[in-house]
Amino acid sequence: MTNQRIAKTEILNKVYTADNHEELMDAYQAWASDYDSDLVDRFGYVAHIASAKTLDQALCCQHDAVILDAGSGTGLVGKELATLGYTTMDALDYSRDMLDEAAAKGIYRSFFQADMTKPLPFADNTYDAVVCTGTFTYGHVRGDAFAELIRVTRPGGTIVFTIREGAFEDYGYRAKMLELEVQGDWELLSFYDTPYQIEEENTCKMCTYRVPGAAA
Template sequence: MDKAIFDKVYNAKDHDVLMDAYKDWAGQYDSDLEQEGYVAPAATAAILDAYVEDKDAYILDAGCGTGQVGALLAKAGYTTIDALDYSEDMLAEAKKKNVYKKLTQADLTKPLEIADNTYDAIICVGTFTYGHVGPDSFGELIRITKNGGYICFTVREGAYEDHDYRKHMLKLEGTGCWELEELRQTDYIRGENVTCKVCLYRVAK
């Protein structure tokens, strides 16, 4: 894997730099991360699958990247999955997997043009990390999830505490917006010896 691209992605100071990095990386993203042992998508998809019984549930893959998570969910039998990502180049790669009902280019750090209570579940892998999307975006994910629906996401170790993800999670728990169902530490990228938290919340009914 090209370490220069990897470093550019995780040290991006603004969205323009980040999108430029993903434009350079999109075509090699899957093969590079497979080589590095990027196991977070499989671990997170498996956790969501354990909670969402209806295979026709309406699911959003938020920060979908090249569609690795969507492909895993489709393989598990889920039939109605939307994709959302800020990078048009990554979305173009995701489209090739032919597993998404709709693909949307949007910025998770801004209000989303999605109606309240739209999705039965949201999955978000590899997005809550350094240089990407901060914890302020949790509120939008809750808004567009149906009452009683699930939100399952990763937070890269280190960023979990340093960037206040945990603080925001607890605040939303305290105000009754969502309830923690599962919190698990797992490998993130084995080749980098990096772990992550996988968090599964149920939105208030």
């Protein structure tokens, strides 16, 4: 293994084992410029492609939908959505460095540096859809953040997110999802396993919800 490869593996370990936001943001600051090539080419990350396709199906190709990409990172999901024809997307992430990379792609309308574990900087019912890929995972964001995604999505709107395998079981995401289903805060449309990082041979849960209310 080359020194460069060891260094990159260390960055990935830092990202998944961060104990707090500061450590996590330091790891993303160090990784932001190489994130796309590392994750896609080296680790075979495909969740961004699957998420965009899943959202596209749920929205029935309604290309004027106003979409929040929560935990946008460098904008891999937005890039896929733009290729599919979506034109109005906002990017939200806690890492300034990841948002800067997303801005360079020239596909997002607006950028928000914000913490998904806190109230989001949007009024109720702002978005037709929210997509959140790769952010419900080890060392990142827990299921407590679901309620804010629901609040900022309009009645009849769609929420698509991934949860990495392992973290799904270890962090109790399903219990939180079920709690919100039972309360009638969202309705499960689909839930299945799909490849996450091909080279790492891991999967994620792909989850699609509808916020109850007006017709989609």
